[in-house]
Amino acid sequence: MHSFISRSLLFIFAIGAVAGIEANAQQTREVQNAREAVNKVLEDSGKHFRDGLTALKANRRQDSGLNFDKSVEVFLSSAINIQTDGRLQTCYNQLLETVYRIEFPTAAKQPQIRSLAASCGWQWNDVDLGLADEVTALVAQMKTADASAAQSQVPNDELIGFNSQEFEPSPLDELSKLELLPEELEIEGNPEASQQYQYIQYAVSNRSLGFSFQVHPMIQQYINYYRGRGRRTMEVGLYRSGMFMSMARMIFRQEGIPENVAWLGQVESAWKPSAMSHMAASGLWQFIPGTGARFGLRRTAHVDERNSFDEATRASARYLRFLFNRYNNWELALAAYNCGEGNVDRAIRRAGSANFWAAYPFLPRETRNYVPNILATILI
Known part of the structure; x- marks a missing residue:
């Protein structure tokens, strides 16, 4: 009798353990899937942003603007609520600020592109970081050219803005x-x-x-x-x-x-x-x-x-x-x-x-x- 009860208890415990393992495994999969979805948003946004930098450096201003917009739209089209994930929220807010600083440059506040890449977890190499520095310098020139244009009304079209007059x-x-x-x-x-x-x-x-x-x-x-x-x-x-x-x-x-x-x-x-x-x-x-x-x-x-x-x-x-x-x-x-x-x-x-x-x-x-x-x- 005791042997039967012991075997029954062991069986019940075993079922409970298996159920617990399966529940933990399911929870682990859900956490992993959520993490992968967040990483995908960050990765895709970073790719579009980098393409925007490349286009801006090559003076393809309309392409640059389109890519910067896409880098933001990745967040908007995602099924994830940005406000519920700290990494997404930090990256998104800094991305908006950086795109704004590129489009409307001022001497007081330059775009912090390296800082953005770090906040978003973009695994940029030395070439990418060099591109970031080149664009930061280019944006400073844009502000200088914009100031000159305001005085002379004959701006250097190679430098002003990253969007062409495509409305x-x-x-x-x-x-x-x-x-x-x-x-x-x-x-x-x-x-x-x-x-x-x-x-x-x-x-x-x-x-x-x-x-x-x-x-x-x-x-x-x-x-x-x-x-x-x-x-x-x-x-x-x-x-x-x-x-x-x-x-x-x-x-x-x-x-x-x-x-x-x-x-x-x-x-x-x-x-x-x-x-x-x-x-x-x-x-x-x-x-x-x-x-x-x-x-x-x-x-x-x-x-x-x-x-x-x-x-x-x-x-x-x-x-x-x-x-x-x-x-x-x-x-x-x-x-x-x-x-x-x-x-x-x-x-x-x-x-x-x-x-x-x-x-x-x-x-x-x-x-x-x-x-x-x-x-x-x-x-x-």
Whole structure:
């Protein structure tokens, strides 16, 4: 009897041990697979970044820009949540900073390419590190050439920028065609949307966003859109904003504009410096030539400051300040930024009220989509 019980216990223990071993093995495989997925993202990003350096050194500026974009997009297209992995988060943040410093060089802050390679764990050899040093020196020359161009207006085209004047479509062109679906228009029948709409009302009434505006259901409807079929557009723009948003906030603050209004860049260009609309609006802040000139942006055969960062961002903030002082209303100021003061003034006259939602039916279609889109983006 005791022998039978002993054998039974041994059998049970053996089964438990085997199950434990299998569970541990499964856990080990999952950890290994996760580690390999992270390594693949880092490796692919590093390859594209190095190709970008090679192209920049060879003065293939458009190829360089495309490869730098791909090095960032590897993170965006991955199924891994960057925020949950320390290595990915560190590499991604430093990659954004480095690409920004290459595209917009300053004497004070040079791109730290060697440091980036180390943070991302790229196994670079002496040739790769030498390439990094050459590009760092080249970027310093770009800044010197850019300063000379600003004075002489005859720049050395071999040195300025890593992107040629190949422009990307502006998101504003798609915005003018956007029609919300019935499920995106639904608020009361959607518990999550209804609760979020109540939060919006609370946030605006408490001025926690830094400025006030009139709450309208359409703002929540655009949030519904970005939670669904517009999610990818929003995510790509939010990730790209890492290169620009902190500096845009600083400039807006210096110019007396609420920092959150800088999210206008998300809707205007999805933070793409080379964005151009069918109306010839260009750059992160989508200035048409005439408005750009009004606010100090030079445009010659060689230099177009609408595609700069510092100058164009400051001009955008000053234009917004001018518009707010004109209308004393942020919705109308944003509308005028999109379609011009003349269109907004006519819409106000037809509505008989200096209120965006009253003037809404009389504004261009793109502008009707534009203002609630920006407010939704700020709230997201």
